[in-house]
Amino acid sequence: xKRGALLFAFNSPKFxxxxxxxxxxxxxxxxxxxxxxxxTDEQSLPEIPKFNFDDxxxxxxxxxxxxxxxxxxxxxxxxxxxxxxxxETILIDTDxxxxxxxxxxxxxxxxxxxxxxxxxxxxxxxxxxxxxSVYSFKTLWATVVKFQKTERAKxxxxxxxxxxxxxxxxxxxxxFIGGVYRNDYALTLALRIANGHTSIKSDIIPxxxxxxxxxxxxxxxxxxxxGTQYVVxxxxxxxxxxxxxxxxxxxxxFHVMNKENFVELMSE
Amino acid sequence: xxxxxLIAETKARFNHNSSKAQLRDKYDSKLIVAxxxxxxRADQQTISFLSAxxxxxxxxxxxxxxxxxxxRDKLLIILKDTYNKAMLEWYKEWKELEQKR
Numbered sequence: 328x329k330r331g332a333l334l335f336a337f338n339s340p341k342f343x344x345x346x347x348x349x350x351x352x353x354x355x356x357x358x359x360x361x362x363x364x365x366x367t368d369e370q371s372l373p374e375i376p377k378f379n380f381d382d383x384x385x386x387x388x389x390x391x392x393x394x395x396x397x398x399x400x401x402x403x404x405x406x407x408x409x410x411x412x413x414x415e416t417i418l419i420d421t422d423x424x425x426x427x428x429x430x431x432x433x434x435x436x437x438x439x440x441x442x443x444x445x446x447x448x449x450x451x452x453x454x455x456x457x458x459x460s461v462y463s464f465k466t467l468w469a470t471v472v473k474f475q476k477t478e479r480a481k482x483x484x485x486x487x488x489x490x491x492x493x494x495x496x497x498x499x500x501x502x503f504i505g506g507v508y509r510n511d512y513a514l515t516l517a518l519r520i521a522n523g524h525t526s527i528k529s530d531i532i533p534x535x536x537x538x539x540x541x542x543x544x545x546x547x548x549x550x551x552x553x554g555t556q557y558v559v560x561x562x563x564x565x566x567x568x569x570x571x572x573x574x575x576x577x578x579x580x581f582h583v584m585n586k587e588n589f590v591e592l593m594s595e
Numbered sequence: 596x597x598x599x600x601l602i603a604e605t606k607a608r609f610n611h612n613s614s615k616a617q618l619r620d621k622y623d624s625k626l627i628v629a630x631x632x633x634x635x636r637a638d639q640q641t642i643s644f645l646s647a648x649x650x651x652x653x654x655x656x657x658x659x660x661x662x663x664x665x666x667r668d669k670l671l672i673i674l675k676d677t678y679n680k681a682m683l684e685w686y687k688e689w690k691e692l693e694q695k696r
Binding site: 559 | 598601602605606607608609610612613614616617620621623624627629632633634658659660661695
């Protein structure tokens with residue numbers, strides 16, 4: 328059974344996602360020893376990529392999503408099932424920092440599809456779990472998704488396509504703002520629909536997705552290319568004053584929500 | 596600017612609770628084991644239960660809430676091994692953390 332990682336990378340006016348994918352791919356290769364394929368478009372693909380991808384899959388991007396007054400190409404994730412060259416795939420966001428072999432454990436899980444439903448924010452344990460709306464479900468996260476080429480996984484991705492194409496409608500039903508398309512919300516709904524409007528415990532990755540969230544920045548605390556030690560700085564607001572706090576982490580994978588911070592980590 | 600200087604200049608305080616919580620997150624995932632068609636946590640409760648039983652095959656609920664029949668000895672060996680490795684690493688990191696101020 329062929330295993331690999333798949334990244335989606337479409338440059339926006341603000342960020343070079345292809346460069347982020349190259350950086351993440353290097354770390355995947357180093358820590359997980361997996362081949363990496365990338366889905367991108369002609370405009371994002373450089374003449375000579377810095378990473379030797381196992382496969383570069385060119386698609387026509389869907390540029391209809393706008394966030395912060397700029398194009399954000401995050402639609403079309405449902406194509407992962409058909410585009411993946413692997414029998415077993417880990418679909419990873421380009422801003423996910425791989426620092427360990429933890430994701431290889433996903434291949435051992437007795438399930439053909441799984442994703443995160445619980446997050447923990449570094450330095451900020453009080454953050455509540457996100458929900459689509461107060462009337463709706465707990466959000467699932469599309470940051471890391473493992474799937475196999477099975478009929479059920481295919482149905483989940485087909486549902487994801489259906490939800491993407493009718494996102495406003497689902498926004499109305501579940502009382503979330505449908506203006507900006509989010510893969511996390513679409514996945515939450517698609518997985519439930521594909522499971523007969525229920526949730527299945529084995530579809531959930533049995534550990535938390537670690538986020539670097541608001542008021543938090545992360546700094547490299549190593550010199551070598553594949554070092555895994557970082558300092559996490561947090562602005563703790565108390566009575567109108569900021570108290571700077573920090574902790575150190577090592578060998579820990581994390582998702583950097585602040586793209587500027589991720590770019591800093593790439594370039595340091 | 597290196598991180599030590601930055602920490603000193605911003606007068607940032609080391610947050611023990613966050614570090615402790617982060618270590619728990621990190622090592623909790625290392626205690627997870629997939630074996631014999633089920634998903635298990637190499638925790639004190641499961642290891643104690645398997646040790647207390649004396650049949651070759653036992654049925655126990657895995658973390659997905661499915662009853663799974665397992666070879667008790669085989670699972671016990673794997674869980675003990677996983678537990679010892681993860682806890683030893685956790686303990687080492689915890690001792691380092693305790694010394695930080």
